[in-house]
Amino acid sequence: MIAARILIVEDDRIVARDIQHQLARMGHVVVGMSASGEDAIRLAGCHRPDLVLMDIRLEGEMDGIEAARRIRDVHRIPIVFLTAYANDEVVQRASLTEPFGYLLKPFEEPQMRTVIQMALYKHASDAKLRMSERRYAATLASIRDGVILCDGQGRVDFMNRVAETMTGWTAADAAGQPLASVFVAVDEETQEPLEDFSTLVLRSPDFAPPERLSRLLPRGAVGDDSTTKPGVVATGAAAPGIVIEERCSAIIDDRGEVVGSILVFSDLTQRRQIAEALRKAQADLAHIGRLTMMGELAAAVAHEVNQPLMAIVTNAGTCLQHLSQPQPDLARTRIVVERIVRDAQRAGDVVRSIHALARRTPADPGWVDLSALIADTLALVRAELRRARVQVETDLPQGPPWVHGDRVQLQQLVLNLVMNAIEAMTAPAVTERRLRIATNCGDGRIRVRVEDTGVGIAETDVDAIFRALYTTKPDGLGMGLSISRSIVELHGGWLTAAPGPSGGSVFEFVLPVSPGGE
Incomplete structure (x- = not known):
């Protein structure tokens, strides 16, 4: 009690x-x-x-x-x-x-x-x-959507403040009025009047008609005076009202009968403005991305073509020296000129390869003997290795399995890694200068490991060194390793870097292989 x-x-x-x-x-x-x-x-x-x-x-x-x-x-x-x-x-x-x-x-x-x-x-x-x-x-009252409650006859029972603002009706004025008089919605494009949801909810089998987009007309936009026929939308230079999203559900009593409906509607103006701003920002970012890619491509061309161009300049100087002799050695001069032609062709191949790399497609795919390619690349930089007093160790099994890809791009990959190793070992503090390159196969892949005894890589730089335009060298462009990783990924593999076990650095790339060749 x-x-x-x-x-x-x-x-x-x-x-x-x-x-x-x-x-x-x-x-x-x-x-x-x-x-x-x-x-x-x-x-x-x-x-x-x-x-x-x-x-x-x-x-x-x-x-x-x-x-x-x-x-x-x-x-x-x-x-x-x-x-x-x-x-x-x-x-x-x-x-x-x-x-x-x-x-x-x-x-x-x-x-x-x-x-x-x-x-x-x-x-x-x-x-x-x-x-x-x-x-x-x-x-x-606190939610940001407009809410209108109607009774079983479709007359307004309740409106929150947002609904008052959006419709132009106060809750007191709207109470007892038909929803169709308070909430006047028309088709967004055609401006044709739409049936009010309080009526639709009675015909919907699940008592919840699908959401719809419409234009909510402000109070007074529908003709109700002697100059305009009732129910006709007042026309003007611009469509009146605001674009909204409508959602409606029936209110069911204990006997399962519809005793009213609740209409919730949202102003899409701000959402559409945000979507338009986002679309514009995405377009701007895409444009900036294209400009950035063009800048990176230009830097890559400058970085990669520099080596054959320097060889051309050196060989051209040698050729001039031979020709300036009283009795020029034409046979030796011819050999030097052939080197110039070969280097010029290599520069052209590099440009073509980088252009294909920017398009993410191999330029001239074919079967490549990676061990032979590494040996050829070491021969190209023999003078740099000798000048830097670098001892080279190799473990390069010959023959299959081979890699299917672009030979110029793969050679550029190996050349970048070798030149980086040479530069890392030219520091005065480096007493032992040793470069070791080894390949091994297994699980349908070939692994190429490039180890040096240079200044090494800081743990914090292991991932950063592969970013375009990132460099730890005073006069570096920061493109070599970025291009190298792109080449490896384009060929279906991956490239990693790590500090060496006893100093220096270790670069390793892995590529899928095929047991056969051409």
Whole structure:
């Protein structure tokens, strides 16, 4: 049983005392007793009881029904009427105050106990419901979408502030109006009127019509005066209203019947502006990416062509020296000129190879003996190795398996790794200068390992050295290793770098192989 604080309003003092004693036996507390309606209102405001037992007929000008109405309106305290008679007129007036029960005099204690307990339970349930409604109203008011609730006849019951702003209607003005009058949606492109969702929801088999995009017209955009036919959209230079996304669901009661609908709509203006800004930013980034790629390509050409061009300059100088002799050695001069032609062809091949690399396609694919290619590459840099006093060790098994790819690109890959190793070992602090290149096969792949005893690689630079334009050399372009990794990846493999076990660095690339050849 719920113990409660109760106010007794009864003009018969004997009856009031009897009620007080009965309530005390039940465990309730009587906070006051009154014989008039005016005094009852005052006591209700002072004591804020949990329940008022109100006699309908009271002393003075105000009867119990009027006193109950005022107490309910101001304090929302539940009322149970006490009466010795109840004709239709009295019952009708009393019902307007929404009482929580009636006790017909004379009544017994069990009857009073039952009515009081039911009234208290009903009041507690109503309080929970009101709190739930407040939370629900606060939630709807705080969301950024417009929300409109309609009853079973499609008339507006509720609108949140966002809906008021977007439609131009206040909740007070819209209450009881047909949704079609408050929420006027037209097709975004054709401007044809669209059927309101409160009607559509009744025909939808799952009580939730699919979402739709539409244009919400502001209040007054639909003709309602003598100059425009009702329901006709006022035309102008630009389409009125805002583009929105609509979503609607039915409100179902316990019997599974539709008793209303809820319409939620979002303003797509900002979303479309963001999407347009994103599209423009992506276009700008793509343009910047193309410019960056062009810059990297130019740097790559400058880096890779530098070697054959330097060879051409050196051989051309040698050729001039031979020709300046009183008796030129034409045979030796011819050999030097052939070297110039070969280097010029190699420069052209490099340019062609890098261009193909930028397009991510092998320039001239074929079967390549990687061990033979490494040996040829070492022969090209024999002078640099000798000048740097680098001792070379190789472990290059001959013959298959071979690699399918572009020979020029693969030779450029090996050349970049060898030249990097030579440059790393030219530092004065390096006392032992040894370059070791080894290949081995297994699991359908060939591994090429290039080890040097140079200055080595810092752990923090292991990944960074492969980025385009990143370099640790004062006069470096930072393109050699970036190009090398691109070549390896284009051929379906990978390239890694790591500090050497006893100093220096280790570069290793892995490529898929084929057991046969051309």
